[in-house]
Amino acid sequence: MLNFIKNRITNYYKKASIQYIISISFTIVAVVGMIVVGGTLYLRFFNSTEEMVSKNNETIIEQVNINLDSYLRNMMKISDTIYYRAIKKADMAIENIDMEMDLIYEANKDNLISITLFSEYGEIIASYPLEQLKSNIDPRENEWFQNAKNRKENLHFSTPHVQNLFYDPNYKYTWVVSLSRAVEINKNGKMSSGVLLVDMNFSGIEQICKNVEMSKNGYVYLIDRDGEIIYHPRQQLIYSNLVKENNYEAAKYEDGNHMEDFQGNKRLVTVKTVGYTGWKLVAISPISDITADYHEFRVFAIFIMFFAIFVLISINMFVSSKIANPIKALENAVNDFEDGVVNLNIPENGSYEVQHLAKAIKSMVNQMNLLMENVMKEQEAKRKSELNALQAQINPHFLYNTLDSIIWMIENENYDGAIIMVTSLARFFRISLSKGKNVITVRDELEHARNYLTIQSIRYKNKFTYNIDAEEDTLSLTSIKLIIQPLIENAIYHGMEYMSGDGDILVKSYRNEDDLYIDIIDNGLGMPEEVLDKLLTSKITNQNRRGSGIGLRNVHERIKLYFGEKYGLEIYSEPDEGTTIRIHMPCIEFNSIREEK
Template identity: 45%
Template sequence: MKKRKNRWLSFNNYGIQKIIMLSFTFISIICLSIVGITFYLRYVTNIKSVISKNNDLLLEQVHININSYLDNMIDISKAIYDEIYIKNSLDNVNIDNEIQILHKVNNKKVVNIGLFSKYGEAVSLSDNISLKENIDVRDNEWFIDAIKNKDKFNFSVPHIQQCFEYKNNEHIWVISISKYVQIKKNGKMIDGVILVDINFNDIEKIMSKANLGEKGYVYLANNKGDIVYHPRQQLIYYNLIEENNKKNSLLEKGVYVEDYENYERIVNVKPLDAINWTMIGITPVINMKKEYINIGIFILSILLFAISLILILNMILSYKITMPIKELEKAVKNFENGNLDFKVNIEGFLEVTYLGEVINAMLDSIKNLIESVNREHYQKRKSELDALQAQINPHFLYNTLDSIVAMIENEKYKASIDMTISLAKLFRISLSKGENIIPIKDELEHIKNYLKIQSIRYKNKFSYKINCDEEIINCATIKLTIQPLVENAIYHGVSFLDEDGMIEINVYKNEENVNIDIIDNGLGMSKECCENMLKGKVEPKGGGSGIGIKNVNDRIKLYFGDNYGIEIFSEYDVGTTVRIVIPITQIK
């Protein structure tokens, strides 16, 4: 079955150009997505239009009701106005009678009625109220509007009337309707103001019937942009929420879309016929979320079904296309990680098969080249190490032998014997059976013999001390790394002192490393000189083994890596510390 399947899906005889043609799957998905999104956006646009029309019809009914109510209130105000205008010759008692009658007939809608002179005097009041003491009605907005706009009825925003004392002690929200009028008092015509306070609750009941969805609402605003009615009026008064009433009250009749506080809203605007008020319906677009979600789910289901069919075919085809490429990727990663012991087995279309063959040939060439380079590098490194370790200065051997001869001639037999034994041990450890890596204890034994010889030669001009932690005494180090540094400490440090020269060697563990400090109390040197010595720009002169500090540093780095080597710390008239840092390594 597997062979048949592979044969059915075989791409061995096809080029990559035909495989690329199969990318129609991606183009198909893009096309389907565009069609789906276009259909969805078209639906969203249509549903916005439908909701706007439905809201307009609903607002029209509320518009009719509120207009009818306000017309009725204007008729009541006109009736009082007409009575006063026609019966100017009547005395105040007759005017009182007319006001009381009109109030009683309309007491369910009208809270109170009042007639005032331009001086703020109460000419006549309905019998349910009395004017408060120390109140000047001329300071009220309804009074000022009536005197200012003499030819029309003026409507205030909702408020609690503070000018009167009510006999039932009830203070309710009212809308004040005021109108300029001329009244006859004491035989003279004077300016006055009619006041009719209507119950705001009636307007609230009419407006509350407007239902524009879960979060939609309708509010009223006057021509100044002040809110007359709002379902969240208290929250607006206390500045807990805001409304775009100032801007929307200036709009002409129609349907608008606005972006307010990062929310898109549909705004239906209908000015009232009776007065300069505007009815504004607000429908947040988020109200349509359920409709959007339903149609979105439907469109998405169709798209997912179509895309699933395309993806099944695409997965089968892409598997055959990508598998050979993934094999090549694995081969490149193996090569990147330094693994060259593998062969690329590629079965696929022609181009990938050819690339696999090229990679295999390249791997063979690289392996051969690396082997050749490694052989050359090994021989070169071995030659360098051998040459460095062979640089024992013959002057040291000559001077040591000359010192031994002089001691024998002076019959200092014991000293000459000690010096000869130290020299023999020195060379025995130097040879170390041809091993380049020796234990730290052997290297210290070697330097102990060396210091003993030099101390005799320099006639005890300096003393020395060697300290080593027992736990690292058997760890590995490179042969002949300490001696060249001690030589430099002698020839260029303590040899210039008249007496009390001191060389101290401390070997200790520092975390995962071994530190070997060679300390002398010689003349010291500058920081620049220390850096130049490590770079090989300054080599010791006038003595020493000839194995410079740079060479020792290079040997350490060559064997242990660039993280290890030599550090130099020095100060004039204090001395110098040369520190060898090597890893803790056990002798194999």
């Protein structure tokens, strides 16, 4: 189906005029561009608004946290004052602390419900203003009492609950948050443990969280470390199961902003942990509040986009009509040229660029055939020049060093060694010259390598051994001249020179189906991977003054130039493991090709 639609569109465009194509194409580009720009601006506006709301929520919840922290600190100061200035200084066997409790309560009565000191057995030692426990109440069974006894070094805040310890003469059911701590009580010099309880009026916490200005449907609620709700603006509805809140999941959130999907509504949730208590402030902002004012912006943006598209379409139609007609005439002339017409009648009208193009086409037609012929000749000449230049780079240092070695042998009356070196040198240069041929047999190329190895093994006083292993059916195949010797030279100078007589070089030729391989293997120092990656790719600016002057990359390029891109050199090496350089060429019988001159 897709191919059918694609073919229909392609055929339609083939039959359409250039004016129509230019108009439609520019219009499509304009429409897509406007949609992309408009969409980008819209998303940017949306993200900016969301980011602004996130920062605003963080600011609000930080302020609430400061107020709540101040409130809790004040309660902690009350607890510290009673403990350190009254309880610790008094001998409870003969003294009481009623006056101190009265003073502290009166100074903070808007935030306090009661202050009570219990013995470790749950008995009241001192209490103000409520003093009489209910008959069926055992303080030791309450969580705040157990927390204080079990973790003596800390202050403990309970979740909100109705004050149910004391008889209240006013019969009020007051919601409180209990602050409890373990204390030491002195009785006649003997220390015993007890629990100090400060019941805070929950309305203070409620007012701090309630007086927060959020978005239209936004709100702040407070939970403990386990996710239990301490304050919520819809607390009664939640307790009645008429409304649900995601408070247990919010308890798992880290401080900061989070996106959540709760009951099908996306919400921005901002969390802040309250110090000392482990409570968490949670600010909720429905995404619908954030996007409530987007409708007007969206309508305005769409109007601007349609207006810009209309203007662009009008401009495209006008410009395309001015361009299309001269180009159409030029197209007809090009069609004639494609049909083989030599003397073209190319109209020179339209804009300056079209006129210039018409003149250029005329000049191109007159010169094309000549240029093509010249290019073919130049490329062939260049290719041959590169081959000849690459294989002609023989370093004279090898010749000088070899002649010096021959002279030294003669002076030391080592005539047999001198004869071997002279003979090998003569054979070496005879094959190197090869009557100007660029290709020789594998047999001759291996013989050339053997002569070179003979000379070098004598020069280096048998620091290495060598062996040439060639399959019989490879000897009559075709090889480029002077490709093995540079690789052996590289193995000697970079692999054998620093060894102490344990060097070994193996040259082996073999075939695999239609491919010829010649491996030069040494057990030298090897190379790391980063060096291998550069050997055949890095540009050579200075030839190796101790090598042949041809180098690995030159051999690689010569093989590619002559046989194609799929052939060339492959290098395998590891530090301290040696190096293998593999020559890859096609299997071509030497007698089946015409020798290059």
